[in-house]
Amino acid sequence: VFHAYGHQWACQVVFHPRKCAGFGFTDGEGCERFWSSIRHLIAGLRVSGYHRRLFILDRQMHSLDKESVWKLATWLRKRYQVAQRRLSDAQLVLDACGETEEELAAQWKAQVEAQMEKHPRQSQSAADKQIDKILLTVGTIDDLKEQIADDRKRLRKSRKLSTSEKNTLTASIEATRREIGSLQAKVDSMQNALGTEHCRRLESMRGSEYLSARVNARALRAKIRQALVAHKFERRKVERAYRHQLLEAKEHAQTKDLVHRRERGISAMVLKFNKLVERMVVLIKEGKKPRGRARFPRKLEAKKLFKLDIDDEIWQEDPGLGPQDEDDLPRYLSDLNVQRGMTALLEKNRCLEE
Template structure:
């Protein structure tokens, strides 16, 4: 998996949709308990499935995805945005669901729900951090539910066929309304994308960083913050000591091998198929490995807090050492949680600069999700402090070595003001300690998503014009060939409506360039469209 299991478990506990046992509607009173929909990025409903279970089951999403791929070319790759896209991909990989389509699927989270997920999950699955999703937000379903929620009171007492007819009629109405406004939709998306791209490029130019540097820092950040968190264990001290002893054994083995090679150089009697150059190269390789082993032993001993002359085997069951290593793992876990919270708060600071109602709503939602994580952080801090007090008690009772020092407990009143930008190595990476690089990474990601979005909008604008021209030709051909007056009358009405649409779309998408040179015109004559 791209994300640690601990982060996925946290996401699983945060969302009702991920809990299949959660009852949303009673099957005792309702045969159909809800709907699940699949929409395209233009908010057109593709398919609806009626739910017959009390909770939201994963197989509803799976059957919708399978239906989608049954109607797509074999070469097409699809990006799927879902409230719990991380959990869906996890189940597909574990249980082999959608196995024949997985190579052509990119999973991501919908924007509004992404901030309820763990930070490592956001790094990998947030659509504005994933390649290929552009500025799509995936919130079409929420807008669709908002549009049909007025039907809820009447549908509770309606019969099955009345219910089905009403839903179908409402969906057709919404699709028609959205289709008529397609030009306006493309125009709005284009102008928004252009504005955000210019803003991101201005930031990048002001900072002056090379894109390759920012890309490298971003890769390092993702790699560092999606590593599995340190775990506590009853046998953590025993495992750490065994690792050091194993390194000593390997070092001894290499020393023996190196001694044999030295003997060959001294005597001049080389083994079969070996020359003096081969022996020297083998000696150099072994000494390099010995250097790596020595560095690892030094690092591991430093973490244990033991000296070279200490007998490691005697420390196997040392209670103080176990507490120390567990406290270290807990402190690292606490630091990672605080660091993730810091990165999430940066999103809040950017939201304050926006004035639209959507951004205000998003700010409120993000603040709520961040506050939900504070009790977990406080519990980790309390547990760490308890371990510090236990180690102090061990030292006072003489159960620890004479030079042992207990770590200082954390002041919980200032817990969320701690500086968490320290790093395990002496050099703090740019993505963690350099605010300009952090700002540059954000601007780089926005600029890349804007470039993807603009390319996609150009293709959609071109497809819209091509379809309009083909539709106009088809309508005219149908009128010429029609022999029924009633049908001809309907075709004339459709021609008039299409003429109005062409005139409207042509004006609205005039700022958007084509993706490739194409025949000019939308089908109708320019004079006819101007007159409309």
């Protein structure tokens, strides 16, 4: 199980044995225990013949099998007592966190879904693709408005319609209005991301180097934030596991590698992001930004990011790039009680399975 802590957090939330239903407290060390039990045969079997080696291994396995059956009751009692103790501890944490198990399960599910989302991709035509999406959505809105106009015309001729038909048309108009509102909010969000909320002719902005840099910078910034969230959970789990296994040997080389190897990738992304910011600043000064007030995006400092401070600029809105859900942090990230409760809930589930 310990080796799972070296994997990426997105992998752990789905495949880690302590987070998967049905694993209980299985640690995956069955083969290692068997190898440990027959290691005393190594010296003698090195000089044995082929058939003698097979015979001795076969006899040893039969002996181990009988011994394990003889000690089965003791083993089961020990496992049961450990599970009961851990279940009691987990229940105390659940009671103290003040959240229902249904809410904690929903938050855990939301975290898994968020971690499994695809990272926003960068490309030279990213801005053009965004413009195409906006234009397509605007076209859909226009079609829906025409549909509402047609339904209203039919309602004006209400003398020829039955009551059920009138109710159906009225419900259709209301549903279409809600859909238009949802699509319009999506258009506004995409235009804010592009910084083209004050522009009328989006078609003329195809191929804009500034818009391409802005979209790629936003995508890279979102990717950095996701990587930092994963890094936080990975570091906490690895450090806790190693403190338990290595008896406070915090300077162990493998520990340091597991904890810090993600930082190199994040630092590379920060460097790339800062280069995009520098390019955007140059383009703004050259007057290649769309209409509207010019605001320079902020650079990021890699050293500050790894402190995981909630007040760091990466978690705040960048005026040069627009909002990126900074005011809507999920509870599994912002609420410590929810985090503790989710951990305890997973522990309780594994105890019950055990």
